Amino acid sequence: MLDWLRAMFGFQRDNVRNQREHLILLLANSHIRLHPKPKPFNLLDDWAVDSVMKNLFKNYKSWCKCLGRKHSLRGSIQCSFHARVSMLHISQYQHFMATTDPENKSPTLPLPPAEVDYSKVDVILRFLLLAASVVALAVIVSSDQTEQVLFQDVLLPQPAKFKYSPAFVYFVAAFSVSGLYALVSALASISVIQKPGFKLKFLLHFIFWDALILGITASATGAAGSVAYIGLKGNSHVGWIKVCNIYDKFCRHLAGSIAVALFGSIVTVLLIWLSAFTIHSRVPK
Known part of the structure; x- marks a missing residue:
């Protein structure tokens, strides 16, 4: 031979x-x-x-x-x-x-550096974002409360609902999109584990879409938080009275939903950092 x-x-x-x-x-x-x-x-x-x-x-x-x-x-x-x-x-x-013949000797490629696979961490974070979006939506949608309010010396039933505020409607729409995106991207991330050859392309798409979702959810959280703060503290300079002393359940649900939404925004930031770090680690030193 x-x-x-x-x-x-x-x-x-x-x-x-x-x-x-x-x-x-x-x-x-x-x-x-x-x-x-x-x-x-x-x-x-x-x-x-x-x-x-x-x-x-x-x-x-x-x-x-x-x-x-x-x-x-x-x-x-x-x-x-x-x-x-x-x-x-x-x-x-x-x-x-x-072989000792210089003309026939082929250059040998160095062994690639050991790469830590963060694909499973990415999948876990995306399911956390999905859970945060679903919980935030469930809490704010179930926040409706009706109380008897004194109006011109007459007690009248006055409801408090999230749909009465454009900021809260935007909040619900933003996290509906966030939840749908989290589900789709989690399935895509699982497919990357099974087909690692497409990992780099998916990471580039993930960074773009994660940044877009972060902008949407962060702005929605900020808008809802500012309106909720006015409901909690009021604003004496413009004559806005606080309502959380009357609609306590409504305000508790708002606070819980905004807190979970803030957690979801932090998870999205971690997803962007993770994708960027994974791409950076694949660049030859």
């Missing part, structure tokens, strides 16, 4: 001899370490060939996984044919990596 490679690719005779000795030592070392011991012990076991092949092509498979590509090597050893194919792969690898 080695002589055939020398004839096909023009390797030097001494190089072929050295690589034959090196290959014999690798296979013998792997064969001795097998447990349980193969029978008969004086014949090379196919699993020893498989072990040597896995060690030699570990970096190659790591590169393929990093690039999202399937490697072109054969499967694990199952028969003598696969053992011969593995021996051919090993022989080619040794000769191409160890």
Whole structure:
């Protein structure tokens, strides 16, 4: 086999001899370490060939996984044919990596730096954003309250509803969009885990849309919070009276909904930071 490679690719005779000795030592070392011991012990076991092949092509498979590509090597050893194919792969690898001819020597690629995968963290944060959006909506929608209010010496039932304020209507619309986006983006993030080759493209889209959703939810939270603060404290300079001393349930629901919405905005900021950091970590130093 080695002589055939020398004839096909023009390797030097001494190089072929050295690589034959090196290959014999690798296979013998792997064969001795097998447990349980193969029978008969004086014949090379196919699993020893498989072990040597896995060690030699570990970096190659790591590169393929990093690039999202399937490697072109054969499967694990199952028969003598696969053992011969593995021996051919090993022989080619040794000769191409160890040849002393400068014209034939190919530059070796460095092993990519170990990359920490934050895809699962991204999925968790997106489900947190979904939960925050749903809770904020549920709390503010259920905030309606009706109380007896004195008007011209007559007690009249006066309801307080979120739809009476444009700021609260905008708040409901914004977090409806946020919840829908969180659900869709979470499913997309799960698909990225299954297909890592599309990760970079999805991260760029995530940053853009996350920033857009952050602007919408942050502005809605600020608008609703300012109106709620006036309802809590009033404003004596313009004659706006406080109403939370009357509509206590309504104000409690508003406060809880705005607090959850603020949490959702913080989660969106973390999502943007996470996507930006992941892209930055993939840039070669």
